[in-house]
Amino acid sequence: MGKYEQLCRGEGTGMTPRRQSRLFCRHSVLLLTLAEMEKVKELAKPRVSPNIGWSYAWLGAYEHPMVDKINQRIEDLTGLDVTMAEDLQVANYGIGGQYEPHLDYRQKDEPEEFEDLVEGNRIATWLLYMSDVPAGGATVFTEVGAAVRPIKGTAVFWYNLYPSGEGDYRTLHAACPVLVGSKWVSNKWIRERGQEFRRRCGLQEKD
Ligand SMILES: O=C(O)CCC(=O)C(=O)O
Ligand SMILES: [Fe+2]
Incomplete structure (x- = not known):
């Protein structure tokens, strides 16, 4: 059985206490209000196929003042500039909906994938849960x-790239199949441009 299946079954996390303490910093405050989460889902609903597999929609800041406010909140919480970030992505997973292990950043050996990277690669990922999943x-x-x-209302945030700009393979991740309920998330992919004075670059590849 692969690591993905194992972790989804709730087995084999096996993290050292040191790693655990460095990785987890979960606050019990709602990062978005219930009204904001409902609004985001309402805006996305006509564009996703709720409750079947996995589907998503992009929400532009111009669509509703609340979207703009949410983007601003992400900037305040992460300390990263969101001017050049991607639009807010809203995804829904129905029963059985999942997302296989992948990297959010573009790799160097995918040259054709670099064409739309004027804003740079995906330096960081902000992933916010907008529902509880039983x-x-x-x-x-x-x-x-x-x-x-x-x-619901909590988020995961991680850097996909080392400060040098090299991709960090340790960020490989996946979404386990939903067994009961419906899962709503919103993703914000923050790009490298605009972070020059917010996150200093490293001298070594894996700095
Ligand atoms: O829904 C999740 O838990 C992860 C989603 C994800 O990794 C993605 O959309 O890139
Ligand atoms: Fe991802």
């Missing part, structure tokens, strides 16, 4: 051995 639906990091259960 069973399944965790986000798992297969290299690290971590599983994050969706809790």
